[in-house]
Amino acid sequence: MQKNHVKYRIGKSRAFQILTTVLAFSCVIPLVAILLYIIRAGISRINWQFLIHIPKPVGEVGGGIANALLGSVIMIGMASVIAIPLGIMGGVFLNEYKKTRLAYWCRLSVDILQGVPSIVIGIIAYFWLVKPLGGFSAFSGSVALAIMMLPIIVRSTEETLKMLPDSLKEAAFALGMPFHRVLLKVILPVGFSGILSGVMLSVARITGETAPLLFTAFGNPYISGDPTKPMQSLPLLIFNYATSPYKDWHDLAWGASLVLLLWVLFLNIFTKLITQKWKVQL
Amino acid sequence: MDTPYTIPAPVQSPAPIAARAAARIRRSFRQIRTENVFKNVLVITGLLLVILVLGILLTLIVQSLPSIRLLGLRFLWGKTWNPVKDVYGAFPFLVGTLLSSFLALAISIPFSISIAIFLGEYHPRGWFSNLLKNAVELIAAVPSVIYGFWALAVLVPMVRSFEKSIGVQQPLGVGIFSSSLILAVMIIPYAASLGRSMIQMVPSPLKEAAYGLGATRWEVIRSVVLPYTRSGLFAGILLSLGRALGETMAVTMVIGNTSILPKNIFAPGNTMASVIANEFTEADKTVYLSALIELGLALFLVTVVINIAGKKIIDRFTHE
Numbered sequence: 001m002q003k004n005h006v007k008y009r010i011g012k013s014r015a016f017q018i019l020t021t022v023l024a025f026s027c028v029i030p031l032v033a034i035l036l037y038i039i040r041a042g043i044s045r046i047n048w049q050f051l052i053h054i055p056k057p058v059g060e061v062g063g064g065i066a067n068a069l070l071g072s073v074i075m076i077g078m079a080s081v082i083a084i085p086l087g088i089m090g091g092v093f094l095n096e097y098k099k100t101r102l103a104y105w106c107r108l109s110v111d112i113l114q115g116v117p118s119i120v121i122g123i124i125a126y127f128w129l130v131k132p133l134g135g136f137s138a139f140s141g142s143v144a145l146a147i148m149m150l151p152i153i154v155r156s157t158e159e160t161l162k163m164l165p166d167s168l169k170e171a172a173f174a175l176g177m178p179f180h181r182v183l184l185k186v187i188l189p190v191g192f193s194g195i196l197s198g199v200m201l202s203v204a205r206i207t208g209e210t211a212p213l214l215f216t217a218f219g220n221p222y223i224s225g226d227p228t229k230p231m232q233s234l235p236l237l238i239f240n241y242a243t244s245p246y247k248d249w250h251d252l253a254w255g256a257s258l259v260l261l262l263w264v265l266f267l268n269i270f271t272k273l274i275t276q277k278w279k280v281q282l
Numbered sequence: 283m284d285t286p287y288t289i290p291a292p293v294q295s296p297a298p299i300a301a302r303a304a305a306r307i308r309r310s311f312r313q314i315r316t317e318n319v320f321k322n323v324l325v326i327t328g329l330l331l332v333i334l335v336l337g338i339l340l341t342l343i344v345q346s347l348p349s350i351r352l353l354g355l356r357f358l359w360g361k362t363w364n365p366v367k368d369v370y371g372a373f374p375f376l377v378g379t380l381l382s383s384f385l386a387l388a389i390s391i392p393f394s395i396s397i398a399i400f401l402g403e404y405h406p407r408g409w410f411s412n413l414l415k416n417a418v419e420l421i422a423a424v425p426s427v428i429y430g431f432w433a434l435a436v437l438v439p440m441v442r443s444f445e446k447s448i449g450v451q452q453p454l455g456v457g458i459f460s461s462s463l464i465l466a467v468m469i470i471p472y473a474a475s476l477g478r479s480m481i482q483m484v485p486s487p488l489k490e491a492a493y494g495l496g497a498t499r500w501e502v503i504r505s506v507v508l509p510y511t512r513s514g515l516f517a518g519i520l521l522s523l524g525r526a527l528g529e530t531m532a533v534t535m536v537i538g539n540t541s542i543l544p545k546n547i548f549a550p551g552n553t554m555a556s557v558i559a560n561e562f563t564e565a566d567k568t569v570y571l572s573a574l575i576e577l578g579l580a581l582f583l584v585t586v587v588i589n590i591a592g593k594k595i596i597d598r599f600t601h602e
């Protein structure tokens with residue numbers, strides 16, 4: 001009698017362990033399905049011609065995604081130039097002025113910013129830049145992307161700096177170094193890997209962002225390097241072509257999806273290697 | 283240089299030494315000045331971040347004023363959205379957003395909690411759990427437009443045949459159910475990774491005491507680990523809800539985009555985010571545009587509340 005009861009409890013425990021394991025691993029199924037499907041649909045499209053040509057009109061064979069690739073690189077580059085210095089400074093501020101009232105509000109703002117839906121950022125960029133400048137432009141898209149990068153960089157910088165021992169800073173101050181030199185020559189170099197992985201993570205995140213670009217960069221079927229004009233980007237191209245009714249365009253979008261996926265995966269793996277090499281905790 | 287500090291020239295010391303001393307003092311003052319400038323720049327950056335968020339809020343409010351003034355509270359309860367006739371009722375989108383988000387949440391919770399328990403309690407280390415951990419991170423890394431495209435090509439036909447088999451009228455495939463499914467996959471990582479770190483923080487003496495009393499593994503999880511981490515798991519779920527509410531692209535691609543009030547979960551609909559994405563560039567009238575922005579404002583406020591609540595719960599949990 002007693003024994004049966006114990007057996008039942010052990011059996012129940014086993015059953016739940018198996019159930020948990022099965023449920024946990026069944027999440028991998030859609031991921032693998034998506035990855036395999038995109039690789040299968042996209043791999044036949046990708047070749048050198050695909051990367052250096054612009055899309056052809058419906059009905060014509062060939063065509064590539066050169067305009068989207070170039071546009072993505074330019075816009076991410078501009079967004080990084082805006083967001084990286086600001087983000088690192090913000091993180092340093094939060095770490096140096098931990099207990100002040102402004103730091104409290106600043107931290108709250110960063111938390112809010114992290115949760116803002118990307119489409120709302122698009123609306124904001126539209127009213128701050130597209131309307132005053134009188135037209136869709138790549139620059140406004142970059143600003144929208146930069147706003148999305150900021151919270152990730154600020155947070156990772158702050159978390160990295162928080163973990164550095166105080167003695168490091170005190171030693172530098174004891175040598176008579178001024179504050180800015182302590183930061184630039186001691187604190188930031190020591191925390192470099194953590195900050196770098198935060199930056200990489202933020203770049204990986206904005207690479208796939210579509211919603212903030214819908215009414216800022218808008219898209220452009222031709223190659224354009226002018227930041228004051230509309231510009232195409234990879235996710236925008238995928239969205240526009242995937243929702244079109246033409247088979248040729250769908251094929252193009254599959255190829256672009258694979259390129260985008262590889263790009264994002266590469267950034268994530270690279271970040272992972274950095275964090276493993278320097279043992280950073282994010 | 284227009285230095286405000288005057289350096290007294292030494293009177294009796296030999297000239298070269300005096301010059302060197304003066305140079306050193308001047309350098310010190312210069313560094314003090316740079317230091318102050320640097321500190322000010324830091325504070326200004328902090329201020330800028332606060333201003334940025336306030337600016338976002340203000341812009342949304344100011345731009346949606348025309349529709350707030352014209353429509354008032356009717357905006358939220360009006361059942362028809364017809365920009366051609368200047369009728370703006372956001373109720374279909376509210377229903378679409380809440381229905382798809384909560385359905386997605388309900389689907390994803392068993393999976394994300396399982397992952398959290400598996401990684402936090404059963405297998406915290408080892409290549410096996412590393413594999414799962416990386417896979418979960420990968421789920422978060424895949425861009426939402428790719429989820430949308432895949433859902434459009436693979437999931438929608440599957441849902442369509444499922445709808446046919448259970449006898450739904452108008453088996454379209456696209457609709458709230460499809461978007462909930464894809465959303466569920468996308469939001470799993472947020473609750474799972476937070477839950478994992480919370481479960482790992484359960485003090486082992488608590489668990490050991492339960493084991494010492496003869497509890498099985500499952501009993502320890504059910505009566506020690508889960509009650510201890512309840513608030514943390516709740517915060518994780520809250521954060522995934524925030525994600526689901528604001529998710530735009532994948533939803534836009536599979537929800538069907540009609541402004542009619544959805545009759546059931548298989549019907550096509552629209553969420554607040556997807557209607558903005560679809561109609562923002564087409565909005566030709568001030569009221570139309572500002573009605574869309576009012577939707578954005580509502581979305582912003584809801585996600586702000588959800589995120590702050592989630593963060594507060596996490597903070598309280600980690601400081602205990």
